[in-house]
Every structure is written in C-alpha cells, then in structure tokens.
Amino acid sequence: MHDNDPVIPTTAGPRHEALERIRSESSKLRNGLRLPWPDEIEQAVSRRLVDFARSRVPSGEGRLGTSRSSGGLLPPLIAVVGGASAGKSTVFNNLLGGGFFSRVAPEAHTTSGLILAAHEASRADLLRLAELGGFLGCARFEFADAARPQTGRTDALTIVFHAMDPFRGVWLIDTPDFTSESARREGDVTLKLLPWFDRLLVVLDSERWFDRQSVSRIHESSRRWGHDRFVLFNRTCEGVLAESDLNMLKGQASRLDATGMSILEFRRGRGLVEFAPGALDDASRFLLEEPQNRNRFLSAEIAKASRRLLNQNDERLSRLGELQSQLRAATDRILPSEWDCMTAIMVPTERRQLEIVSRVLRLNTAGRWLSDQRRRLGRMVKSLYEPASPQESVENSPAEGESEGSRIILAEGFFRRVAARHAHDLTRLAHGARFWSEVRSWTGLESAGVRFEWDEVRRESVRRRTGRLDQALRLWNARVESECEGVGPHMKGAAVVGLVATAVVLIAVPGPLTALSVIAAKGALAGAMSHVLGAAGLGAILGKNLTRLVEVVREKLIGSPEFNEVLSAAGEFRAEIAAALRSAESGLVAEAQALTLPTGDPLHHALCTVADHADLLP
Numbered sequence: 001m002h003d004n005d006p007v008i009p010t011t012a013g014p015r016h017e018a019l020e021r022i023r024s025e026s027s028k029l030r031n032g033l034r035l036p037w038p039d040e041i042e043q044a045v046s047r048r049l050v051d052f053a054r055s056r057v058p059s060g061e062g063r064l065g066t067s068r069s070s071g072g073l074l075p076p077l078i079a080v081v082g083g084a085s086a087g088k089s090t091v092f093n094n095l096l097g098g099g100f101f102s103r104v105a106p107e108a109h110t111t112s113g114l115i116l117a118a119h120e121a122s123r124a125d126l127l128r129l130a131e132l133g134g135f136l137g138c139a140r141f142e143f144a145d146a147a148r149p150q151t152g153r154t155d156a157l158t159i160v161f162h163a164m165d166p167f168r169g170v171w172l173i174d175t176p177d178f179t180s181e182s183a184r185r186e187g188d189v190t191l192k193l194l195p196w197f198d199r200l201l202v203v204l205d206s207e208r209w210f211d212r213q214s215v216s217r218i219h220e221s222s223r224r225w226g227h228d229r230f231v232l233f234n235r236t237c238e239g240v241l242a243e244s245d246l247n248m249l250k251g252q253a254s255r256l257d258a259t260g261m262s263i264l265e266f267r268r269g270r271g272l273v274e275f276a277p278g279a280l281d282d283a284s285r286f287l288l289e290e291p292q293n294r295n296r297f298l299s300a301e302i303a304k305a306s307r308r309l310l311n312q313n314d315e316r317l318s319r320l321g322e323l324q325s326q327l328r329a330a331t332d333r334i335l336p337s338e339w340d341c342m343t344a345i346m347v348p349t350e351r352r353q354l355e356i357v358s359r360v361l362r363l364n365t366a367g368r369w370l371s372d373q374r375r376r377l378g379r380m381v382k383s384l385y386e387p388a389s390p391q392e393s394v395e396n397s398p399a400e401g402e403s404e405g406s407r408i409i410l411a412e413g414f415f416r417r418v419a420a421r422h423a424h425d426l427t428r429l430a431h432g433a434r435f436w437s438e439v440r441s442w443t444g445l446e447s448a449g450v451r452f453e454w455d456e457v458r459r460e461s462v463r464r465r466t467g468r469l470d471q472a473l474r475l476w477n478a479r480v481e482s483e484c485e486g487v488g489p490h491m492k493g494a495a496v497v498g499l500v501a502t503a504v505v506l507i508a509v510p511g512p513l514t515a516l517s518v519i520a521a522k523g524a525l526a527g528a529m530s531h532v533l534g535a536a537g538l539g540a541i542l543g544k545n546l547t548r549l550v551e552v553v554r555e556k557l558i559g560s561p562e563f564n565e566v567l568s569a570a571g572e573f574r575a576e577i578a579a580a581l582r583s584a585e586s587g588l589v590a591e592a593q594a595l596t597l598p599t600g601d602p603l604h605h606a607l608c609t610v611a612d613h614a615d616l617l618p
Helices: 014-024 026-032 039-055 088-095 120-132 181-192 212-223 243-255 281-288 295-334 338-344 348-364 368-384 390-395 407-432 434-443 456-484 494-508 512-516 523-535 545-557 561-593 602-612
Strands: 077-082 115-119 141-143 157-162 171-174 199-205 228-234 260-264
Touching: 014 026, 014 039, 014 602, 026 039, 039 181, 039 295, 077 088, 088 171, 088 199, 088 228, 088 281, 115 120, 120 157, 199 212, 199 281, 212 228, 228 243, 228 281, 243 260, 260 281, 295 407, 295 434, 295 561, 295 602, 338 407, 338 561, 407 434, 407 456, 407 561, 456 494, 456 545, 456 561, 494 545, 494 561
Parallel strands: 077 171, 077 199, 115 157, 141 157, 199 228, 228 260
Antiparallel strands: 115 171
C-alpha cells in the first residue's frame, strides 16, 4: 500500500457486513447453489460497497476531489448507450473535443468493452479504485494511450485520460451495443453494469428512431436503477425531417422518459465525423447536471432480488425435507431384517430345516404379519434362484473351493440384489420428487441418481462378514450337538441337532418374531420347540426327553457365547447392507442439500438482513 492510501475502517454496520458477505459469496449463490442472483444485482451490491468505502475515507486522505456525485462519493458515471452503429463512439469522441479516444469504424460492434474517459486529475483516484477492486465489475484496469483509438475489452476496463476541464468532475463511458441479438456477449457487459451508471446518454440512429421495442427495452432496463436519460436522435441518412417525424421523435423521447432530447444533423463521411458547433451543447449540459441520488433504487433492487432468492430457497428447503423423508422411508422398506438376512443366506441343508420351522410357525403364529412374512419369504427365496445376468454370473462366480450353494455366494447375491433394487428405487423416487421438479424448472438440472457399484473392496467386506457368520453357525451347531448328547440317545443325529439349532436361532433372533423369543419370554420356547419337533416327526421319538431338551436350550444354549456370536455376526452382515443403503440415501440427500442454503448459514443471514432492511442499507 502507498502511504497516502485511504484506510477503510474495519468496524462497519451489520448491513454493510451483510453486503460484503453477499458480494464475496455471490459466485456460490449463482454457480454453486444455482439460485437466482443476476449479474446486475451483484454489480448493484458492488456499487453500494464502493460508495460506502469511499465515504469512509477521511477528508484530505485521498477522497475524490469533487462534491458533485451521486451521494458525494464517486463522480457521476455517465454511459453512452445505444444500438450498433448508432454513433455512440462518435458522440463520445465529440463530447471530448473530437479526439480519437474510442475507435470508430464502418463495421458494426467495433466497441467490445467499456472505455472510461476521465480527466488527468482523476488518475490517482482511479489507481486507488483499482486497488479497492470491484469497480465497474472489472478485475483489472487497462490504462490506454490516448493517441491510439480504443475498442475496449470484455475482460478489463479500458481507461483513457483527457484534458477537458469542463468534464473534470464526471467520468464518461462508451459502451458496447446491447440492443441486438448479434452482440449478445458484448451487450451483456453493458446490461449487467447498468447499476453503476448514474445517467444515460442514449444514442438512436435513424433506423431505430421509431422502433418502440428498442426504446422500451432501454427504458425498462434503466428505469429500475433510477437513471436520468437524455436521448440523441442521430440522423444517419439524408433527407428532410418532416414535422410529423419530429413529433414522433418527441413521443419516443417521452416514452423513454428522457429529461431532454437533441437531433443531430446528418454528416457525410466514413469513420469519425465532427458535429457542427453547438450540436452537443444540450447533451453537455446534461452531463454537468447533478444526478439524483440512486441509493434507494439500488437498495430496493438488491432487497427485491434477495427476497426472491430466499423465497425460492425456502421452497427448496421445504421440498428437501420432504425428499429426505421419502428416501428414508424407501430405505427402511427395502432394508432386510436380521431374520431376512439369516434366512436368505442359508445353505440348502439349513433351508430344508427352515421349511419345517416356518411351516410350524405359520400354524402357530396368528395375525397379519404372518401372511406378509410368507410373501416376503417367498420373494426372497425366489430371488435366490432367479437366473443371473451374464455379467452377474462372471462377477459373482464362485472362487476356488466354493460351490454354487455356498453361504458366501448366496450372501453376495443377496447383498447385490438388495443394493441394486434400492439404487433403482431411490433413483426413480428422486427423479419424481417435488424437490427436483422445482430445481429442474428453474435450472434444468436433474438428479444424478444412484448406481450401485460392486467393487473388490465391497466384495471382500461382504465375504469377511459372511465368513464370520458361517464360522459362528458352525460353532453354534457344535455347541448344540454337545449339549444334546446328554439329553438322550435319539438326540445325537445330525438332522435333529441341525433342526434344533436352526429353530432356536430363528425363534430367538431379533425381528418380527421377538414375541416368541425366550429372551423376551423364555416360557414361549417350550411350546415353540414342541411344535417344531413334532412337525419333524420327532416328538413321539423324543417322548419324555423333550422337556429336558427344552430346559437345555433355555438354560445352556440361549445366551451362550456361541449363540450371541451368531446373532452378532448376523447383525454385522445386516449392518454391512444397511451401511451401503444408507450411503446411497445420504448421497442423494447431499446432492440435493448442495443446492440449498441452510437457514443457519451466515450468507442466509446476510440475505435476510438485506431483504428486510432495504431502507437502511449503507
């Protein structure tokens, strides 16, 4: 910094701090959140902040040497605007004494960026503005040689200096055309910077004299920013101006709500021409008049845009909550219980035992749950034997030493089918959700959806957890066999032991059957076991040993380390599935959240401050 640079106080009011935050995060609003925050509103915020910064400079410390300004902060910024080849640059140069500041050429759209003409005395002020940043929306200034005509640049502010003392207190700006589709890129530069300009000098060539659309567009674009407007009707073709035409031009000036008008006589020649003496006197007086203070216009537009953005964000937040609930419900619906996981990955021997147990439970368990469970079990059993696609067959092929009916292969197939179905359901739900309907209508964006990826890391994790469950079941079966040896000679058969082991686990496992769990009510086990063994044709054979078997199961098997390990391993396998499903759900939620602004975010607070207190903005 230079020794004479202004020192901007760090303690500013909350509204000034709000504007600072909004300016610093405007890209987040527009490009990140895709919320409606137009370029011209961002420029209006920057204009208010530059005004505020200049107003905080103590007198004698670099403040602009003029009291004539919009609010006494910056010199009046007067823009020459109009259509292509209307004569804007010619007027600009003639106002500055006929110098070749802005290039004039026969072809249209010669001026492609802003060209600012300032008195030599303003050089130091412009250098300080360049250091403050944000002036006229330009990241950099380009100080040009006044002896060489300029065309301007879309990525910089071109500055030329003059020695016209009458215009020492104003800055005059030549702008690109913004009235035709063919110059949309250059015209966008002018349109978005309208909040910076204090007054407009509108130049209309003969082709647009009676074009109400062009005049209305200029009027609507500038009225909201509180611009005073002066219109120059530039005669760009020969002919006598009839009285009726003159009256029509006055009507156009009135339609433009201009404070004054002048008609420039046709001048023959190519390139820059000089107007007759006095032709621009009225326009020059307009330049030197005190412009109205536009703070209320700027603040009103900023507040209006903030309210519009907040309203749309509130709508998104509301629909986001709805989407989250829908996604969570979809995950809860498809997430299998521990009982589902246990039954789905049973090997063929265990499945035959399961058929006996489930048949008995169907006979002894009443209520709607039973029929629902039968349907779920039927779908689950069917899915285990559905033919896989060629790709699935390759990816899910057994490793060396594994059979098609091994627990690991069954577990992998079950896991993948549940996850793939879940991904399909969530994607369909997201695409049809009201949240994305609202976002799509404003931005054209669509949810990326969910795609389940079966990779080596996931496969290894599933295999590890399935291996633990398989080992736990082996130890459990061994424990059951060991305990059953003391019950009676008929309890040593592997079929009986396996049936008992399967029945105990399925009856006691947490889930819909908890009502029959001996953990909740051990007395229920005796009846359940009697029915299970009876249906297996073992009740008569076991006879008086049945009561003893029930006691062994209740006292020595339920709650044993082997039993708890089975339940823990089953829960761990289910948790692996749950983690994958919740991760997919969270990904969709995060995708939607990235397009919303939380109410607790400082940026949200800043927008509320600006929206609610437009009349008190700095």
